[in-house]
Amino acid sequence: MIKPINISIYYDQLLVAEGYKAVLSGHKQFHISNLIENDVDILKKIKYNETDLLIIEFSDITKENITYINHLHKSLPSQKLLIISGSITHKFINPLIKIIDGYLLRTCSSEKLILAIHEIFEGRKYLCSQLIPILLEDNHENGFKIDLTSREREVLSLLYTTKHNSDIAEKLNISQTTVRTHLKNIRQKCGNKNEVQLMRYACNKNLLKDNCIPLCPNCRFFLQKKWALI
Structure with a gap:
C-alpha cells in the first residue's frame, strides 16, 4: 500500500484552510495532519519527518510573509512548500520562486491544487497559469541589453x-x-x-x-x- 502524502496547512483564515482540508481529505493519497494558525510558531508545531508538504495560506503576500517564508526555508531547507495567496505582486514573486516548490492563487480550482501537489512530488515545481502576467511584468523597465560572447x-x-x-x-x-x-x-x-x-x-x-x-x-x-x- 502506498503511503499517503502527509500535509500540514498553515493558514491565515480558518474557513479557507478547512476548505482545502475537505478537498484533500477526499483523496486517499493525502493525509492532513495539522491545521496551524499563522500566529503560532510553525517550527514548534511540525516535525520535519512528519510533514511531507507544508501548504502556507495567506490572504496577501507582504514583506513580513516573505521574511517568514525565508526563515522557514532556512530552518527546514528540505521541507516542500506550496504557497496559496489571494494576490501577489511582481516584486514579491521573484524572491519566492527560488525557495518554494509551488504557488497557487486562491482563484485556482481544487483540481489545480491536486495537480500542484502531484507535480511537486514528481520532482517538479508548479506555478498556476494565472501568475504568468505577473511574472512577465516589466517592473517599470523596457528591457535591457547584454553584450554576451x-x-x-x-x-x-x-x-x-x-x-x-x-x-x-x-x-x-x-x-x-x-x-x-x-x-x-x-x-x-x-x-x-x-x-x-x-x-x-x-x-x-x-x-x-x-x-x-x-x-x-x-x-x-x-x-x-x-x-x-x-
Missing part, C-alpha cells in the same frame, strides 16, 4: 533547458568549472537583473530552443523546464 549565449540557452550545471558541461563538452565561470560572467554583465528578466532576454534573443515550456500560445516567452505551468 557566443559561448555565454550557449550557456544561457542551456541554463533554461537543463536541470544541472553538469548537463550544460556535457552538452558543450566543457568542465563544470568553466560553466560556473561563464554563469558568473553572465550575471556580472546583467548587474542586478533577476532571473525572470534574464529569461525574458534569452527568449527575446531566440536563445531558447528545445524542451522549453511556452508560457502562453501567443508569445515567445518560456519558463524553465523544471517548472510546470498549467
